[in-house]
Amino acid sequence: MVTSFFDQFSSPLFMGIPLMALALLLPWILLPTPSSRWLNNRLLTLQNWFLGMFTRQLLLPINHPGHKWALILASLMIFLLSLNLLGLLPYTFTPTTQLSINLGFAVPLWLATVLIGLRNQPNLSLAHLLPEGTPLLLIPILIIIETISLMIRPLALGVRLTANLTAGHLLIQLISTGLFVLLSLQPAVAILTGALLLMLSLLEVAVAIIQAYVFVLLLSLYLQENV
């Protein structure tokens, strides 16, 4: 069987059965279930504190009608965060390396923000396509440019997450392969490569957290424009 560095990104199959659903379900099984007790255990208290703080911070710049999005944005953040972080463990599959999954998150949510804007405040939503104070001759060009940049937003959202995670996983695999090869040949260089791998792994943990946050933050910004 010829293996390549890109095999880790192929959608998992077990005897012909796609395991994508299982991969997407895993984070929810691992997270502690909220209880109706007044005082919860430490893990649940920590989870609730984090969720509350994050949601409050995210919804700060958004007007009141946009606060309906609190649940979906908070759960999307937890979902992406857990998928990204679990994918850094050995022998796991990261669903967010698949463009299909990321576009599946980005396109409907972005479209929802655009449609909400067009439905509730159509004048303002259309006026957003022309920056205030644009010189007369630049008006048509800028409208076209702003429309294109609006349409490209979901693509950028999805591809950003995919590319960051895919590149990170690929780098980890490349450097770890190099490390294993160098261990027997040049141990001194292997130690340096090991140090590089450790730093890269720490970077990838940061990237996993940041990319999940950036995805949700940009969605909240798009919502802020339209609400």
Place this chain on the structure above:
Amino acid sequence: MGGHDAGSQHQFTGIAKHFNSYTIAGRRNCVLATFASILGLTLFFKLKPKKQAAVTAK
């Protein structure tokens, strides 16, 4: 991002009253006019009858 402009400090006359880049209504009208022009141009070139190539007698 620039705040909403009530348009009170800009006194526009004529066509600039409806098409300008300062008021919300003006910006909206510019956007709609641009989209309508693009749509019109697209429809014009799509529906334009193609000139038949002259048939040369053998």
